Amino acid sequence: MAVEQINVAGEALVVHRFGIPGARPKVYLQGALHADEVSATMALAQLTDLLQAVDDEITGEIVVVPHCNPLGAKQFILGRHLGRFSLDGRNFNRAFPQVGARVVDRLKQLGPEQQTKGEALRIGAEILGDLTRLGSPVERLQAALVGLAWGSDVILDVHADMEATLHLYTSGKSWPVFQPLAQRLEIPVVILADQSADSPFDEVHSDAWAIINGHLGERPDQPAFRPAACTLELRGLYDVTSEWAASDGRALRDFLVQLGAVTGTRESAADAVPLVTTLDAVEVGRSTMIGVVVHLKPLGANVVAGDRLARLHDPFEPDPTKSWHDVVAGTDGVVFARWHQRMIQAGMAVVKIASPDGVRSDGRARLLD
Ligand SMILES: [Zn+2]
The missing domain is CATH 2.40.50.100 (RNA polymerase II/Efflux pump adaptor protein, barrel-sandwich hybrid domain)
Incomplete structure (x- = not known):
């Protein structure tokens, strides 16, 4: 494992990396994009501790960012923390960069043989890397976060609501991937939507690959890349306890075992069936x-x-x-x-x-x- 400190817009982002770079599946987890939603941070900190203990059993690649918003973390105004919006009025989870069309533009400049999924991944990473040096601090942070998750098979953006039960947002296509997690966490409400808002983090990955896959086409030797992404809401803003952090951390580890990113056994899931509905x-x-x-x-x-x-x-x-x-x-x-x-x-x-x-x-x- 490795812990990196990445400088983004003058702030330090702490990134925990496990497994082998390039191994599959690649799973990306980030918490507290809305910077006050720190039940997510506690669960992911717990997860990093659990993964450190089984470092030699990690067969995929796992990237964990327990608090992904160092800009928002500092926003105290008259003694109150403001984590959902930046001080210029931007919701931190809106308007993430859409890179699909730009990747396709670059692919079109190459010969047919060079237009591959691997090349699309490389170009996308390059574009996102360039974007981390452009625009406002929030835009640079957003580009850095999409860049960290870029190329992941499974992406979890972990939030909390104001006061809430556990719930989860994902697309209809991604839902089968996250169903075991919902079962393991005993999530009572699952909300499906393909397009919910103005480019939130969890949707820009599938948006980008829909465009790129549309250009590359389906070939037997080159199956389409379709990352699965969700927004997991770990209850409410004030539901921060050691017990929940520990149980959520174990549930996330078990989900990584289920995905094949970690070997080992997992705790059995309850039989609870969530209400699965649409936005x-x-x-x-x-x-x-x-x-x-x-x-x-x-x-x-x-x-x-x-x-x-x-x-x-x-x-x-x-x-x-x-x-x-x-x-x-x-x-x-x-x-x-x-x-x-x-x-x-x-x-x-x-x-x-x-x-x-x-x-x-x-x-x-x-x-x-
Ligand atoms: Zn949130």
């Missing part, structure tokens, strides 16, 4: 004014359409008969995420329900991921 079927209950939210349903609660999810109190409404408003479920489903602060503003997503029915009352944005 279209996530209902978002919103606030209607500045005020106070009082949640009425605990995380994990099964609700039916018409159930009251939360009460909103408007302290600036003088008429007491008008100062309370209900947030009501528009669909049946499971409460899997809630806003963590109790002072809220108009339009804020205060409760999320995963519905099995595909009913949606809101836009597509992944507001709490």
Whole structure:
């Protein structure tokens, strides 16, 4: 194993590397892209300890970055940490660089025999390397992170929600790869989407390879490269305990065994079956004014359409008969995420329900991921 400190935009990124460079499968795991979502960091720190103990049993290549956002880690404002957005207003998990078309442009300059998957990997790495020296600090960091994951067979971007049960976002194509992880972690809610937002980290890899594979075509001697990626939400911002870090770390190690990146035995998984739904079927209950939210349903609660999810109190409404408003479920489903602060503003997503029915009352944005 090796631990590297990489300088990105003037900050040090700590990267743990295990196994043999170039070995398959290559698995990349990063945590805390939203810099305050540190249950991810604790789980991945635990995973690095477990992998160090079995270093000679690692047969693939594994790259682990327990905290991948040193820029966001430093953002304390008046004593409060701000981890989701950079100070110039950018969501750290949006607008990652899309390199597929640029790789194809470069491939077209080569002879037919040279246009291979290996050459596409090399060109992509070169383009991403160049991007780490261009643009704003956030753009350089984003290029560096895509570069670290570039060429991985399996990519896990580990986050936390505000208040939440475990849940996982992935594409329909990638879901079979992550199903054993969901089983092992006993994840109650899985949300499938091929295109969810403006180029989040987990989607730019499949986006790039869809374009590159489309150019290279399918050949028997050169199967298409299709990385599997997911966003794993390790509960809520404040769910940081030694016990969860230890059990999550073991579950991630077992997933690496399942993938064939590590030899050895794994703990048996529970029989729990998650609710697998689509992003279209996530209902978002919103606030209607500045005020106070009082949640009425605990995380994990099964609700039916018409159930009251939360009460909103408007302290600036003088008429007491008008100062309370209900947030009501528009669909049946499971409460899997809630806003963590109790002072809220108009339009804020205060409760999320995963519905099995595909009913949606809101836009597509992944507001709490
Ligand atoms: Zn996040």
